[in-house]
Amino acid sequence: MKLLLRASSLVHAAHCSNVLRAAGIEAELRNTWLAGAAGDIPFQESSPQVWIADAANETEAWAILNAAANPAPGPRWRCAHCDEWHEAQFAACWHCGTMKEG
Numbered sequence: 001m002k003l004l005l006r007a008s009s010l011v012h013a014a015h016c017s018n019v020l021r022a023a024g025i026e027a028e029l030r031n032t033w034l035a036g037a038a039g040d041i042p043f044q045e046s047s048p049q050v051w052i053a054d055a056a057n058e059t060e061a062w063a064i065l066n067a068a069a070n071p072a073p074g075p076r077w078r079c080a081h082c083d084e085w086h087e088a089q090f091a092a093c094w095h096c097g098t099m100k101e102g
């Protein structure tokens with residue numbers, strides 16, 4: 001096992017772990033139970049951690065997480081309800097709340 005990262009929140013750590021597993025990298029969460037003790041022990045010791053089973057996957061794991069954090073831009077889309085234009089990463093219209101189609 002190799003420590004890949006320490007996250008500032010359990011939600012973030014769980015997200016990273018899920019992304020890695022979905023991509024086929026064996027990953028596990030640790031320190032999930034220490035969050036409540038964060039005031040008593042140093043942050044580096046208490047923060048949630050994501051570990052990977054095989055240290056050889058570290059480079060690939062970071063590439064996957066970076067790709068997940070920075071989704072490739074797609075075409076702009078136009079709201080079917082109000083004709084407002086949006087960048088690809090937005091799933092709903094900021095103007096009227098209509099969901100992106102397709």
Ligand SMILES: [Zn+2]
Pocket residue numbers: 079080081082083084093094095096097098
């Ligand atoms: Zn709209």
